[in-house]
Amino acid sequence: MSPGASSRPAPLAIIAGAGRLPAEIAAEVAARGEAVVVMPLRGVADADFAGFAQEPIGMMDPAGAVAALGRLGVGRIVMAGTVHRPGLGLVLAAWQAALNRDEIRRIVRGGDDNVLRGVIAFLEHSGFPVVGVRDVAPGLMAAIGLLAGRDPGESAMADIARGVEALRAFGPLDVGQAVVVADGRVLAVEAAEGTDAMLRRVSALRRHGLLGRLLRHGRPVLAEHRGGVMVKAPKPGQDMRADLPVIGPRTVRLAVRAGLAGIAVEAGGVLVVERQQTLAEAEKLGLFILGVAR
Amino acid sequence: MSPGASSRPAPLAIIAGAGRLPAEIAAEVAARGEAVVVMPLRGVADADFAGFAQEPIGMMDPAGAVAALGRLGVGRIVMAGTVHRPGLGLVLAAWQAALNRDEIRRIVRGGDDNVLRGVIAFLEHSGFPVVGVRDVAPGLMAAIGLLAGRDPGESAMADIARGVEALRAFGPLDVGQAVVVADGRVLAVEAAEGTDAMLRRVSALRRHGLLGRLLRHGRPVLAEHRGGVMVKAPKPGQDMRADLPVIGPRTVRLAVRAGLAGIAVEAGGVLVVERQQTLAEAEKLGLFILGVAR
Numbered sequence: 242m243s244p245g246a247s248s249r250p251a252p253l254a255i256i257a258g259a260g261r262l263p264a265e266i267a268a269e270v271a272a273r274g275e276a277v278v279v280m281p282l283r284g285v286a287d288a289d290f291a292g293f294a295q296e297p298i299g300m301m302d303p304a305g306a307v308a309a310l311g312r313l314g315v316g317r318i319v320m321a322g323t324v325h326r327p328g329l330g331l332v333l334a335a336w337q338a339a340l341n342r343d344e345i346r347r348i349v350r351g352g353d354d355n356v357l358r359g360v361i362a363f364l365e366h367s368g369f370p371v372v373g374v375r376d377v378a379p380g381l382m383a384a385i386g387l388l389a390g391r392d393p394g395e396s397a398m399a400d401i402a403r404g405v406e407a408l409r410a411f412g413p414l415d416v417g418q419a420v421v422v423a424d425g426r427v428l429a430v431e432a433a434e435g436t437d438a439m440l441r442r443v444s445a446l447r448r449h450g451l452l453g454r455l456l457r458h459g460r461p462v463l464a465e466h467r468g469g470v471m472v473k474a475p476k477p478g479q480d481m482r483a484d485l486p487v488i489g490p491r492t493v494r495l496a497v498r499a500g501l502a503g504i505a506v507e508a509g510g511v512l513v514v515e516r517q518q519t520l521a522e523a524e525k526l527g528l529f530i531l532g533v534a535r
Numbered sequence: 536m537s538p539g540a541s542s543r544p545a546p547l548a549i550i551a552g553a554g555r556l557p558a559e560i561a562a563e564v565a566a567r568g569e570a571v572v573v574m575p576l577r578g579v580a581d582a583d584f585a586g587f588a589q590e591p592i593g594m595m596d597p598a599g600a601v602a603a604l605g606r607l608g609v610g611r612i613v614m615a616g617t618v619h620r621p622g623l624g625l626v627l628a629a630w631q632a633a634l635n636r637d638e639i640r641r642i643v644r645g646g647d648d649n650v651l652r653g654v655i656a657f658l659e660h661s662g663f664p665v666v667g668v669r670d671v672a673p674g675l676m677a678a679i680g681l682l683a684g685r686d687p688g689e690s691a692m693a694d695i696a697r698g699v700e701a702l703r704a705f706g707p708l709d710v711g712q713a714v715v716v717a718d719g720r721v722l723a724v725e726a727a728e729g730t731d732a733m734l735r736r737v738s739a740l741r742r743h744g745l746l747g748r749l750l751r752h753g754r755p756v757l758a759e760h761r762g763g764v765m766v767k768a769p770k771p772g773q774d775m776r777a778d779l780p781v782i783g784p785r786t787v788r789l790a791v792r793a794g795l796a797g798i799a800v801e802a803g804g805v806l807v808v809e810r811q812q813t814l815a816e817a818e819k820l821g822l823f824i825l826g827v828a829r
Contacts, residue, residue, distance in 0.1 A: 410708055411705065413704065414697075416701065416721040426709070427710040427726050430705075430724035432724050433720070433722040434723065438736070446727055446728055
């Protein structure tokens with residue numbers, strides 16, 4: 242084929258968990274005129290994919306998934322949406338059987354638990370490149386600048402700078418997609434508990450936890466006032482195909498309940514799910530959302 | 536006075552909040568034959584100080600406290616024990632009135648909330664040096680080596696190394712007296728919530744929070760297994776007079792409930808309250824406590 246020639250590209254497959262994100266991706270990709278096929282995970286995916294080619298697959302059936310991918314002539318895969326599921330060991334076993342165990346072990350090194358990385362490795366070994374949401378639907382990622390609410394002001398901007406600094410320091414340790422900073426002080430760091438749990442913790446701290454502490458051999462804290470920000474960004478080297486930082490309407494509500502003035506996200510690095518609702522809710526509740534450069 | 540000559544030194548004053556720590560300090564100081572006077576905070580201190588000179592003071596009465604310190608010829612002060620109290624604003628106002636407000640503002644800079652540092656500054660301005668627990672009762676601090684339980688083993692030692700590394704990285708940001716690490720992964724970072732809350736969070740994560748997550752746009756986590764360690768140490772530059780890292784019997788119970796194999800503390804940097812009970816409980820519950828070099 243000579244340079245510049247092109248044929249209709251092989252379709253993008255969206256392996257879809259629960260929630261509206263897979264449908265949002267499908268819509269953005271289709272809007273560009275690109276071919277897309279949604280592969281809803283049976284018993285998990287719950288959005289309406291009407292209008293898109295669909296090919297349901299089973300989470301316990303990697304061989305069936307690969308056969309379907311081949312049949313459809315899929316060029317690239319993106320995985321999106323939530324999967325809640327007990328029986329994790331069973332799922333892992335199914336995919337481990339399909340892939341060399343030593344390799345799985347290398348991938349999920351140190352007893353680590355990132356099953357998704359194993360799944361990605363399996364799919365790529367089977368000949369299907371896996372890409373991230375931002376590669377195929379960059380419009381879903383946070384843009385730079387003020388996305389909702391009013392100008393943060395000097396104090397919030399100082400807290401944001403502090404939060405960015407903190408995330409940068411934590412990055413090499415694979416800790417902390419998000420922090421909460423108020424009055425220049427880091428109130429909470431997200432590790433394994435997730436962003437929602439961290440925001441709920443800040444609410445609780447402000448409601449009752451720390452109000453009463455003055456003089457103790459631990460540290461004295463006075464945090465009943467409102468204000469402060471959450472800063473969220475990918476960790477350096479984070480595999481955005483397996484682990485994509487997200488904010489959505491619930492993040493907004495939890496941030497408001499935690500008394501925060503706003504949310505700062507790394508532009509291009511954090512996905513805004515249910516964008517319209519997220520931004521409208523932030524506007525309504527008086528929370529700013531700011532996209533900051535990396 | 537010629538070198539080598541000595542007179543009976545001025546007594547050490549222990550400003551005592553709740554809990555047994557002030558009495559433990561008094562006992563250790565007295566055992567060395569040094570003069571000590573306990574100044575229980577009225578309505579707060581609750582330990583038995585029988586056998587020691589006592590001079591109760593009121594938390595809202597800085598002038599009265601200073602008068603008593605002068606009357607007793609106190610040489611140095613240590614503050615210890617817990618103070619839970621609403622009306623924090625009132626207390627702060629009482630001490631602020633006694634000290635220049637700009638100075639207070641500089642001390643508790645950036646809207647920070649470390650009232651204790653203000654109290655320390657006030658006492659030192661009044662002519663009474665404030666020292667830390669480890670200066671006067673080093674025997675209460677964690678020693679180096681295995682303090683309770685069995686040898687941690689290779690995997691726990693690797694987690695400890697990771698935790699130490701994490702605390703070191705967080706230090707400059709004034710975050711994190713403690714972290715929980717399992718399988719090389721930082722599961723939780725303590726910020727404003729305190730060590731107990733962090734350990735409870737790890738329990739909850741392991742009980743139900745993360746069991747079900749496999750594939751989501753957040754990060755997948757499999758943390759139902761037991762194991763891992765808590766590492767606790769002072770932050771670099773931490774004022775040990777105002778904010779002393781502590782473990783005690785409750786820390787041990789919470790660590791066990793979180794499924795941890797052990798606790799590592801910086802030798803000389805972390806206080807073991809109710810030492811006998813703490814170590815006995817750890818032995819009984821099969822939790823190791825290890826003092827590690829800085």
